[in-house]
Amino acid sequence: MTKIEVYNDFLFKKKNRTQELLICKGDFELEKILTVHHLSFSNGPHERNSNFETAIKANAPVSTSRYLKTLPAQPSSRRLSLDRHSAIIPDPMEEAPISPPSPRSPVQEDAPMAPGEASAQEEKENTKQESIDNIVQAIRDECLVPSPILKGVPLPDVPSALLLIGRKYNTLTEANQGLREECEHLRKKCAEECEPKYDILKKKYTDEREERKRLYNEVIELKGNIRVYCRCRPLSLEEIAKGSSCVVDFDPAHDTELRIICTDSSKKQFKFDHIFGHKDDQDAVFKETLPIVKSVLDGFNVCIFAYGQTGSGKTFTMEGIPENRGVNYRALDELFKISGQRSSLMRYEFYVSMLEVYNEKIRDLLADSPDQLSKRLDIKQASDGTQDVPGLLEPQVGSIDEVWEILTNGGRNRSVGSTNANELSSRSHSLVRVTIKGESFVDGQKFTSRLWLVDLAGSERLGKIEVEGERLKESQFINKSLSALGDVISALASKNPHIPYRNSKLTHLLQSSLGGDCKTLMFAQISPSSADLGETLCSLNFASRVRGIEHGPVRKQTDFAESFKLKQMADKLLQSEKENIRLNESLQLMQLKYASRENVFKTLQDKFSHLMIPKRRSLASFTPIRGSLGAATTPDKSNFSTLASSSKYRSPSRFQAFSKSMIPTFSSPHQRLRLTSSPTNAEHLDGAHQTTNKLCFSVQKRVIVSSPARPKQFMHQGHTMFNQVLRGGNLVGRLQGTAQRVLCKNKRRSVI
Ligand SMILES: Nc1ncnc2c1ncn2[C@@H]1O[C@H](COP(=O)(O)OP(=O)(O)OP(=O)(O)O)[C@@H](O)[C@H]1O
Structure with missing residues (x-):
């Protein structure tokens, strides 16, 4: 069985x-x-x-x-x-x-x-x-x-073996279950312990990333948001055969300067952010371009374009040749590499479009049918304020090979024509638009940025290339849009409130990638040939205009340490200026105070002289105050006699000398009191003074100045009353600045 x-x-x-x-x-x-x-x-x-x-x-x-x-x-x-x-x-x-x-x-x-x-x-x-x-x-x-x-x-006894295996299996299952539970427990514990640490680390990382982005952006900004590189191609065999000579003189020690040898043997010097000579290959060019390209992965819009006359190497710089790829290919390759390196932290999506502006019309170069190719596209403002081209194909790309295939296909649809300057001259502006959508896995931050790679049409003057008919029309459109580009960059550089973006399709398209936080890099392409001298000078002047206005002597800081020093000095200057203003203000205030004191002093001198004139008349009856007023200065009789014999309008110096001898110096402001008699004090005064509803005394080392009439009597009375009142605590004393106001017979007077 x-x-x-x-x-x-x-x-x-x-x-x-x-x-x-x-x-x-x-x-x-x-x-x-x-x-x-x-x-x-x-x-x-x-x-x-x-x-x-x-x-x-x-x-x-x-x-x-x-x-x-x-x-x-x-x-x-x-x-x-x-x-x-x-x-x-x-x-x-x-x-x-x-x-x-x-x-x-x-x-x-x-x-x-x-x-x-x-x-x-x-x-x-x-x-x-x-x-x-x-x-x-x-x-x-x-x-x-x-x-x-x-x-x-x-x-073998297979059933028993099976039973054994089964039992073993059950034991293992139980052990496995135990391990699972333990694992789950550890996972929970780990989550509890690590979550706060993870949050802190996450925050630190986010802060660091922001800081890196900020610093990186600052470095780019210090170098200039609009940068101009100049590239000179080698002399072609044809040019050598024609006997053209090289008019560009490079200084190997300075890679930012070049000189053009003019026809009269004079040299014109130009300065740019970097100069690439005929010995510099595509690698060297891209090395200097990379920092700007990288910004696009941090969310900044970037625009790189090549400007120059026909045959100066614009397409060579931007597209390159299969065995020697240009900026377009290398930039995208680098973007894919960096996105791969950041894949654990960020997710990037890349979309590529290719279009051209030909005779002020936009054409989708990725269209695969003639109907689509001839379809007229227009620029519309998107909901986020950026410029968009509805209907433009924008396939998502995942690798550089896909991009290259797209670019090669698009390149075939470009409008090229033959001019006497270039066999296969680009008669349109070719634009590659790379849209990058990024999302951070750490904080969920999202952004969309754009990289424009533009190969402009040749910038030659109409007389230079012998064109007519369709070619002439093309050239006119090309020149118009290039001059519009120059105007936009000039307006941006001079911080003009109105930037004429809409003057051409080219600038309108690039609106959201030119100006503001966007990074712009211009390759000024030149030919070394003596035959192209005029065009070369035109291109270099245009490029200098673009660079020169933006990077004025203050903004252009190639040496970071020096710029830091200058910044510190500027800060110090600003601070000392503020200090100066503050000191000036306090000086003015003191001057005002001084002037007001002067006034008071003058008034007091006048009052004093007024008070002293009657004394002159009753000089004989003047008795120095004794007793408690012993400390008071006794007037010199000879002085009084001199005063008495003098006229009413005596000289101030003499009067001052007298007043000084009469008025003691004050050891403290409290010695000068304004004493106001209350109505109850009136009874202490004689009939003559009772008419005054307010009588003020100024106490100056216990010398009482009162009405000029009956001085002795009054002084005596006043002294008595003053002492009484002081004793009774009925007098109110008040310090009033540096001068005392004395009310005497309802007349206000001041004394020191
Ligand atoms: N740096 C360079 N090194 C070697 N060859 C170069 C360099 N730059 C340009 N050339 C060569 O010069 C020729 C003209 O270059 P290219 O077609 O790029 O000029 P272009 O400015 O784009 O002209 P167009 O405006 O008419 O399109 C090409 O044969 C190209 O290979």
């Missing part, structure tokens, strides 16, 4: 003409597949699963033969076979297979049979039995007869 030792669940699956017995672990996790050909069951398909299942679930030995139906007599290809991993093991102790249950229905079993019918039935049964025997034998042959290598080796 064939037994199955199954310790888990199982399923049946029908696959074409074979049936698979899938022995599974708990949640239908597949463990074994037993392929059984022509396996059939005595009961219906619904029952067979349940029968089998029950038998296995009960972990009872299962007889495969119990489920086998009679099969056609032994065709070897159709016999029952089990795969080599089969868990169905024929029982070696089994003598003969158990006959499968009769396919007859119980009703049929009960019905009486005719003898002929019975013999036929018997024969049929025998045949079936024989078939089954054959099949079982086949199984035995297949499963029991070991391979020649294994002959003589005792058969």
Whole structure:
């Protein structure tokens, strides 16, 4: 009897003409597949699963033969076979297979049979039995007869081994479950511990990235947001054959200066951000271009364009040749490389468009049908304020090869024509637009930036190239748009509030990539030939205009250390200027104060002189104050007599000398009090003074200045009253600046 030792669940699956017995672990996790050909069951398909299942679930030995139906007599290809991993093991102790249950229905079993019918039935049964025997034998042959290598080796006890394996499996499953739980626990713990650290690191990283971006941008800005490189191509063989000489003189020590030898042998010097001579290859050119190109991955718009006369090497610089690629290819290659390096932090998407401006019309160079190619495109302002060209093809690219294919296809659609200056002259401005969409994985920041790579049409004057008809019209359009470009750059450089972007399709297209934070790089392409001297000077003048205005002597700081020093000096200057202003203000204030004091002093002098004139008259009766007023200065009688004999209008010097002798110096402002009599104080005064509803005393080292009338009496009275009042605490004293106002007979007077 064939037994199955199954310790888990199982399923049946029908696959074409074979049936698979899938022995599974708990949640239908597949463990074994037993392929059984022509396996059939005595009961219906619904029952067979349940029968089998029950038998296995009960972990009872299962007889495969119990489920086998009679099969056609032994065709070897159709016999029952089990795969080599089969868990169905024929029982070696089994003598003969158990006959499968009769396919007859119980009703049929009960019905009486005719003898002929019975013999036929018997024969049929025998045949079936024989078939089954054959099949079982086949199984035995297949499963029991070991391979020649294994002959003589005792058969292993596979069911026990399976059981063992099963148990081991269960143990391992449990261990695995334990490990999973532990892993989950560790993961949670790690998340709890690391999350705050991760947040801090994330913030630090974001800050650092912003700082790097800012500094990088600052470096570019210090070098100039509009930069001009000049490139001079070598003399061509044709030019040499014609006897042209080189008019460009390079100074190897200065890669920012060049001189042009004019016809009168004089030299004109030009200065640019970098000068590439005929020895500088594409690598050298791109090395200087790369910093600006990189900015586009930080979210800045960049525009690189080549300007120059026909045949000066604009297309060579921008596109290059397959064996010596130019800026376009290298820039995109570098962008893909950098985006790959930053792939764990940023996601970049690249879209490429290629268009040309030909006779002030925009054409999509990536269009693949003549209809599309001739379709007129226009510039519209997009919702984000940038300029867009609706209908322009903009395929997404994922590698430099895709880009190159696109650029090559687009290049074929360019409008070129032959001029006497260049066999294959570009008669249009060709523009490659690369749109970059970036997203940071760290903080989710998104941006869209654009890189324009522009190969302008030749800038030659009309007289230079002998053109007529269509070529003449083209040249007129070219010149018009180039002069519009010059105007825009000039306006940008001179910070003009109005930038004439809309004067040409070219500048209108580039509007969002020229000016502001955008980085612009211009290649001024020149020919070294003496035959092109005029055009060369024109191009260099145009380029100088572009560069010169933007990078005035203040902005252009090639030496960073020096610029830093200058900045510090400027800061110091600004601070000292502020200090100067502050000091000036305080000086003015003091001057004002001084002037007002002068005034007060003058007034007081006048008052004093006024007070002293009657004293002169009653000089004889003047008695110096004694006692408590002993400290007061006693006037010099000789002075008084001098004063008495002098006129009323005596000279100030003499008067001042006198007043000085009369007025003691004050040790403190508190010595000068303004004493105002309250109404109750009036009773202390005599009749003459009672008419005054306010009487003020100025106490100057206890010298009381009062009405000029009856000085002695008044002084005496005043002194008495003053002492009384002081004693009674009825007088109010008030310090009033440097001068005291004295009210005497309702007249206000001032004393020091
Ligand atoms: N730096 C260089 N080194 C070697 N060959 C150069 C260089 N620059 C230009 N040339 C060669 O000079 C020829 C004219 O160059 P190119 O076609 O690039 O000029 P262009 O300014 O684009 O002219 P056009 O405005 O008419 O299109 C080409 O054969 C090119 O290979």
